[in-house]
Amino acid sequence: MPVPLLGELDKLTCIAVLLVSASTKAADCREGSSNSVVDQKVELNGGQVCLVESGRGVQVVALPSGGGAILRNSALVDKSDIMDGSVHMESVGSMVKIYFEYPNNVYSIDFDVKDFSVEESLVTLVLRDSGDVPPDKIVLKTKPEIVERAKFEFVDKDELFGSHNLVLDGEVEVRVAVSKSKIFRLPSLNADRGIYLVEGDLIRVLSYRDGWLEFVYKMRNGRSVRGWIPMSDVI
Known part of the structure; x- marks a missing residue:
């Protein structure tokens, strides 16, 4: 007995939904690296960013919300950053902030979630406590020309936070x-x-x-x- 056309369309629709779902699940931070551990993950609107640790080191893996290929960076985060808990990630509006908290300073980088271009990077230096008032701070920022040419896949702390690449923020x-x-x-x-x-x-x-x-x-x-x-x- 012939199957009604409407039934065939319903089947095709279900198959398409399953394929899309499978494709979405496949786009995971650990894709291409089965022997790895996701230390941190931030969900974005249509994307995500993770810290993935494996025997080869630590990668920052980004799935841009604007679509496109998975981006990987093996130079920004060290295993020591994971071990001592100094590295953190959070979503702030249209940005993803990756920052490193050390005893007397904080390094922070803002990435655009659409393509993970660097928008801004800062060093906040907490100075010696001067008594009853809060400790003084000096904020330095990476020179605009350095930020403009920085690429997610290759950027590291030396490029953004080297002393010769910084200027006073105010x-x-x-x-x-x-x-x-x-x-x-x-x-x-x-x-x-x-x-x-x-x-x-x-x-x-x-x-x-x-x-x-x-x-x-x-x-x-x-x-x-x-x-x-x-x-x-x-x-």
Whole structure:
């Protein structure tokens, strides 16, 4: 007895749904690597990002919400980051934030969930506690030209957070944390001005260059001193 056409269409529809479902399930963070463990996973609208650990190391695996091929990065996260619990991931609006929390600083990277391009990366340095007020912070950001050319598959901490690839995110007031901080005319140990700041002096940080802070210090007589000190003198 002939099968009604409507019945045949229903069967085809069911088969199509099953195929789509199977395809969706196949697009998993561990695809192509059966001997692996998913340490962290963040679900996105139509995609996901995972930290996948195997004998070869740790990969950040991304399934962009905008579609396209699975992206893998083997350079950003170390096994030590997994072991000490310093690496975290979270979804923030249209971004996925991957960040590393260390005792005195936080490295953070914002990726666009559509294609996992880098949108912004920051280093937040928590400075020495100065008493009753919250600890001072200095926020550095990766230079725009570095961010623009960064590729998800190859990006690593050195590329985004190397001292020569960072600039100050905004002026901030901090206190000198060493007993004597020499003032330099330029960000160079060969440019000593012969004067210094002392512990507790409040300075306004104007810019950052490769481990040095440009600052201005207002003295009690109203005059100002401008120069450079090593970043280490406020940490």
